[in-house]
Amino acid sequence: xxxxxxxxxxxxxxxxxxxxxxxxxxxxxxxxxxxxxxxxxxxxxxxxxxxxxxxxxxxxxxxxxxxxxxxxxxxxxxxxxxxxxxxxxxxxxxxxxxxxxxxxxxxxxxxxxxxxxxxxxxxxxxxxxxxxxxxxxxxx
Numbered sequence: 001x002x003x004x005x006x007x008x009x010x011x012x013x014x015x016x017x018x019x020x021x022x023x024x025x026x027x028x029x030x031x032x033x034x035x036x037x038x039x040x041x042x043x044x045x046x047x048x049x050x051x052x053x054x055x056x057x058x059x060x061x062x063x064x065x066x067x068x069x070x071x072x073x074x075x076x077x078x079x080x081x082x083x084x085x086x087x088x089x090x091x092x093x094x095x096x097x098x099x100x101x102x103x104x105x106x107x108x109x110x111x112x113x114x115x116x117x118x119x120x121x122x123x124x125x126x127x128x129x130x131x132x133x134x135x136x137x138x139x140x
Contacts, residue, residue, distance in 0.1 A: 025114030039063025058087035
């Protein structure tokens with residue numbers, strides 16, 4: 001097993017069925033996964049734990065995925081946390097603008113294959129880890 005399997009992921013999704021499917025798919029490939037049903041809970045959970053990635057729905061009660069990401073980016077602790085935004089509003093979102101402004105690792109348009117999400121997460125985390133190693137070796 002690779003080092004990637006020990007990565008901790010938080011899933012914020014208000015649809016309980018879709019949340020369970022995402023969590024199941026991520027656990028199947030070896031990730032440790034916690035899940036919450038809204039952006040407020042996600043923010044509290046992120047501050048309480050150590051996560052390697054956030055997967056958040058766009059439209060959630062109390063605090064949308066976009067609001068959550070904006071709040072996280074204002075904190076030095078979460079400024080570089082890889083985030084994947086899941087949305088059913090794909091055609092209404094300016095993907096390039098969002099990815100640049102919010103520094104998103106990716107955007108997944110619903111409906112999508114949970115297996116595809118799990119593979120994409122694995123790739124994104126490997127890329128993020130490689131970038132961190134490059135940055136740290138350049139600094140050090």
